[in-house]
Amino acid sequence: MSTASATVLVLGVLGLAAGTYLLRLGGIVLRGRRTLTPAAERTLDVAVAVVFVALVATSAFPAGVTASGLALPAGVLVAAVLAWRRAPFVVVVVGAAAVTAVLRLLGAA
Amino acid sequence: MMRTIRRDPDVAIRDILVVCLADALVGASLGAIAVASGLPWWLPVLLSVVVFAGASQFVFVGVLASGGTVLAAALGALLINGRLTPLSFSVAPLLGNRAATRLVGAHLVTDESVAFATAATTTAGRRRTYWFSSIVLFVLWNLGVLVGTAVGSVVADSDALGLDAAFPAVLLALVMPALRDRLTRRAALVGALVALAANTVVPAGVSVVIALAVVVPIVLRRERSVA
Numbered sequence: 001m002s003t004a005s006a007t008v009l010v011l012g013v014l015g016l017a018a019g020t021y022l023l024r025l026g027g028i029v030l031r032g033r034r035t036l037t038p039a040a041e042r043t044l045d046v047a048v049a050v051v052f053v054a055l056v057a058t059s060a061f062p063a064g065v066t067a068s069g070l071a072l073p074a075g076v077l078v079a080a081v082l083a084w085r086r087a088p089f090v091v092v093v094v095g096a097a098a099v100t101a102v103l104r105l106l107g108a109a
Numbered sequence: 110m111m112r113t114i115r116r117d118p119d120v121a122i123r124d125i126l127v128v129c130l131a132d133a134l135v136g137a138s139l140g141a142i143a144v145a146s147g148l149p150w151w152l153p154v155l156l157s158v159v160v161f162a163g164a165s166q167f168v169f170v171g172v173l174a175s176g177g178t179v180l181a182a183a184l185g186a187l188l189i190n191g192r193l194t195p196l197s198f199s200v201a202p203l204l205g206n207r208a209a210t211r212l213v214g215a216h217l218v219t220d221e222s223v224a225f226a227t228a229a230t231t232t233a234g235r236r237r238t239y240w241f242s243s244i245v246l247f248v249l250w251n252l253g254v255l256v257g258t259a260v261g262s263v264v265a266d267s268d269a270l271g272l273d274a275a276f277p278a279v280l281l282a283l284v285m286p287a288l289r290d291r292l293t294r295r296a297a298l299v300g301a302l303v304a305l306a307a308n309t310v311v312p313a314g315v316s317v318v319i320a321l322a323v324v325v326p327i328v329l330r331r332e333r334s335v336a
Contacts, residue, residue, distance in 0.1 A: 009152055
C-alpha cells in the first residue's frame with residue numbers, strides 16, 4: 001500500500017484526468033470540421049476495427065500469450081465464434097463470461 | 110460514407126444496458142479492490158468521475174496498491190489511454206458543432222460508446238447511440254464504483270463471474286459486422302498479432318497504438334491507390 005498523502009493522491013488523479021482529457025480532446029481537435037476523402041474515411045473505419053481487435057487480443061492475454069492461463073482466452077474465443085455465427089449480442093457476451101467463469105470454477109487459471 | 114454494418118438505425122437499447130450493467134459490476138469490483146488495498150474510499154470515486162476510463166483506473170489503483178509511487182501510477186495509467194485519441198477522432202463528427210457539447214462529449218469517449226456508435230447505421234442513429242450509451246455508461250460506472258467502495262470485499266470477485274471475458278466479447282460482437290469485410294479483417298488480424306507481440310515489452314495501451322501505427326499506413330496507401 002502506498003503511503004502517499006491525500007494531497008499527492010489528488011494531484012496524481014487530477015494529473016491523470018488532465019492527460020486523459022487531452023488525449024480525448026486531441027482526437028476531436030485534430031479532426032476539426034474537415035471532411036475526409038473517401039480513402040481516408042474508409043481507412044478510419046478499418047483503424048477503429050484494428051483498435052478494437054487489438055484490444056480484444058491484449059485483453060484475452062493480459063499476462064502474455066504463454067502465461068495468461070486458459071479460462072479467459074477460451075471465453076473470448078467462444079465469443080468470437082458466436083459473433084461470427086451471428087448469435088444475438090447478449091448470447092455472445094453472456095456466453096463468453098459463462099465459459100470463462102465455469103472454467104475457473106473447474107480450476108482452470 | 111461509413112459502411113453499413115448493422116441494419117437497424119440504432120443499436121438496441123437492451124444491448125447497451127447489458128453492457129453498462131456489466132461495466133457497473135466491474136466498477137464495483139474496482140471500488141472494492143481499492144478500499145480493500147487500503148486506499149481511501151474517495152480515490153476510486155474521484156478517479157471514475159474525472160478520468161472515466163476503466164482500464165487505466167485499474168492500472169492506477171493497482172500500482173498504488175502494490176506500493177508504487179503516485180507518479181508511476183499516473184504515467185502507467187495514462188499510457189493505457191493513448192488509443193482514446195484515434196477513437197475520439199472517429200466519433201468527433203457525432204459531437205455536434207457547439208463548443209460546450211464537444212467539450213463534454215470528449216470526456217465521454219470510451220471503447221464501449223465508440224463501438225456502439227460505429228455499429229449504428231445512420232448519422233442520426235450514430236449520434237443518438239453515442240450520447241445515450243455514453244451517458245448511461247457514465248452514470249452506471251460511477252454508481253458501480255461508489256457502491257463497490259461501500260460494500261467493499263462483499264462484492265464478488267468480478268473475474269470469478271467471467272466479467273473480464275465480457276469486455277472483449279462486447280467489442281467482438283460490435284466489431285464483427287465490420288470484420289465481414291476482407292480488408293478490414295486482414296488489417297485487424299495483423300494488428301492483433303502486432304499488439305500481442307508488442308505487449309510483451311510495452312503496456313497494453315501502447316501496444317494497441319503500435320498496432321495502429323503499423324497497419325494504418327498500409328491500409329491508407331492501398332485505399333488511395335484503389336480510389
